[in-house]
Amino acid sequence: MTSTAPDTTVTPLRDDEGEALAYRTPPHNAEIEAALLGAILTNNRAFEKVSEILEPEHFYEPVHGRIFEAAARLIERGQVASPLTLRHFFESDESLGQVGGGQYLFDLAASVVSVVNVVDYARAIHDMYLRRQLIGLGEDVVNEAYRHDLDKAATDQIEDAEQRLYDLATIGETERGIVSLKHASLVAVEEAEQAFKREGHVVGVTTGLKDLDRRLGGLHPSDLIILAGRPSMGKTALATNIAYNAAQAARPAEGNGEHGGSHRVLFFSLEMSSEQLATRILSQESGIPSDKIRRGEINNDEFQAFAVASQEMSRVPLFIDDTPAITVATMRTRARRLKRQNGLDLIVVDYLQLLQPSLSRRSENRVQEISEITRGLKTLAKELNVPVLALSQLSRAVEQREDKRPQLADLRESGSIEQDADVVMFIFREEYYLEKAEPIRGIDDKTGKFEERHANWQERMSEARNTASVIIAKQRHGPVGSISLFFDGTLTKFADLDRHHGEDGGF
Numbered sequence: 051m052t053s054t055a056p057d058t059t060v061t062p063l064r065d066d067e068g069e070a071l072a073y074r075t076p077p078h079n080a081e082i083e084a085a086l087l088g089a090i091l092t093n094n095r096a097f098e099k100v101s102e103i104l105e106p107e108h109f110y111e112p113v114h115g116r117i118f119e120a121a122a123r124l125i126e127r128g129q130v131a132s133p134l135t136l137r138h139f140f141e142s143d144e145s146l147g148q149v150g151g152g153q154y155l156f157d158l159a160a161s162v163v164s165v166v167n168v169v170d171y172a173r174a175i176h177d178m179y180l181r182r183q184l185i186g187l188g189e190d191v192v193n194e195a196y197r198h199d200l201d202k203a204a205t206d207q208i209e210d211a212e213q214r215l216y217d218l219a220t221i222g223e224t225e226r227g228i229v230s231l232k233h234a235s236l237v238a239v240e241e242a243e244q245a246f247k248r249e250g251h252v253v254g255v256t257t258g259l260k261d262l263d264r265r266l267g268g269l270h271p272s273d274l275i276i277l278a279g280r281p282s283m284g285k286t287a288l289a290t291n292i293a294y295n296a297a298q299a300a301r302p303a304e305g306n307g308e309h310g311g312s313h314r315v316l317f318f319s320l321e322m323s324s325e326q327l328a329t330r331i332l333s334q335e336s337g338i339p340s341d342k343i344r345r346g347e348i349n350n351d352e353f354q355a356f357a358v359a360s361q362e363m364s365r366v367p368l369f370i371d372d373t374p375a376i377t378v379a380t381m382r383t384r385a386r387r388l389k390r391q392n393g394l395d396l397i398v399v400d401y402l403q404l405l406q407p408s409l410s411r412r413s414e415n416r417v418q419e420i421s422e423i424t425r426g427l428k429t430l431a432k433e434l435n436v437p438v439l440a441l442s443q444l445s446r447a448v449e450q451r452e453d454k455r456p457q458l459a460d461l462r463e464s465g466s467i468e469q470d471a472d473v474v475m476f477i478f479r480e481e482y483y484l485e486k487a488e489p490i491r492g493i494d495d496k497t498g499k500f501e502e503r504h505a506n507w508q509e510r511m512s513e514a515r516n517t518a519s520v521i522i523a524k525q526r527h528g529p530v531g532s533i534s535l536f537f538d539g540t541l542t543k544f545a546d547l548d549r550h551h552g553e554d555g556g557f
């Protein structure tokens with residue numbers, strides 16, 4: 051049996067009539083580059099106007115890039131950049147010799163008519179540089195697609211291409227530059243005014259839990275919020291509640307007091323599948339335990355409630371990505387895409403230790419890997435200007451103490467989690483530990499000590515039943531402290547706690 055290798059011959063470009071097109075040079079304009087350099091050599095103040103727009107590599111002609119770089123060095127040292135001062139830099143430069151040697155610098159300065167249009171020149175040069183980069187990117191994508199790499203799937207190539215496209219589209223956007231205190235204070239006043247007008251005075255994205263919103267002021271844009279706890283404490287349940295509440299809650303539309311769109315939330319679920327997460331939310335909204343939903347043990351009335359909850363959920367802008375062992379770079383690509391297409395207000399990651407570092411950063415030191423991951427999450431929050439709520443496991447040191455309440459030192463594998471996070475919260479349910487500590491009837495039952503111990507245990511269980519504590523151990527924007535919440539284990543649902551109604555602390 052013979053096989054034929056795929057034909058990878060590149061077909062020449064042709065016009066509409068089938069004729070082969072002539073060789074096309076990349077976009078460039080040497081005259082504009084020369085005019086800009088001449089303006090700088092004539093008046094060094096022109097450099098200040100274009101220094102944040104241009105870099106030496108943006109020039110098409112290599113010699114122009116080197117002249118720009120040399121002029122920049124002199125100006126940044128406080129010296130004058132002129133044909134005379136630059137001439138000795140290029141005495142042995144062969145490329146400058148090809149265009150006239152040192153005399154070329156004088157020709158550049160002599161040909162300048164005005165420096166007024168120097169910013170327009172810089173933007174034109176930058177635009178043509180981006181076009182050349184786009185052409186190169188397209189060629190790389192084609193060549194990568196032709197190359198059969200067993201270690202790199204087509205979907206990985208697509209993500210790489212998207213990453214490079216986004217990086218190209220946002221060149222310069224991450225640099226906020228210098229702003230005056232007047233401008234910063236006006237922005238702060240606007241945010242305070244918006245918080246004042248909102249119900250609950252929430253500045254950022256609401257958690258749907260009044261006491262938590264009151265303490266945090268909502269989840270703030272560009273913040274990294276860590277929610278940590280031991281297994282079975284309800285980390286995923288609380289994060290799911292917050293994500294759904296945020297997506298469901300209407301916010302005032304800009305320009306008026308009416309309620310507009312909801313917060314768009316992206317949930318990276320590395321532990322549970324999207325179907326399992328949806329089942330949890332269905333359980334919370336319908337009031338039907340999730341295990342009954344999975345087993346199909348529901349009656350007609352419950353099925354109606356189930357259907358109504360499902361319809362309501364379909365209108366909530368909550369997006370789930372359940373890709374396992376995802377990297378922060380891939381998360382960034384997908385979050386950028388969603389923000390560009392649908393908008394984005396909150397990212398939830400469940401959970402941090404299941405994330406993978408980038409291939410270039412992987413090492414045998416897990417502490418360094420976690421540090422790289424937390425820095426990546428903080429960078430993602432700042433870059434997209436959205437809060438990132440990341441769940442984290444705690445070390446087993448909690449179980450070895452008599453007081454099981456978690457502390458900052460219990461954060462697993464890396465102190466950088468505490469360092470990089472703007473807010474660190476712990477979820478703690480005393481009921482979980484009390485259930486395991488029920489006194490066992492022993493040989494001293496006749497003394498009555500068992501009954502006394504059991505009565506004390508029952509009293510503590512009564513106080514702790516259906517309650518949970520969110521311990522805010524670190525907050526850059528406000529005070530720390532503990533908040534009590536209601537927790538329904540059958541529905542994995544958190545809500546505000548009302549101690550004045552119901553013996554079980556219901557809401």
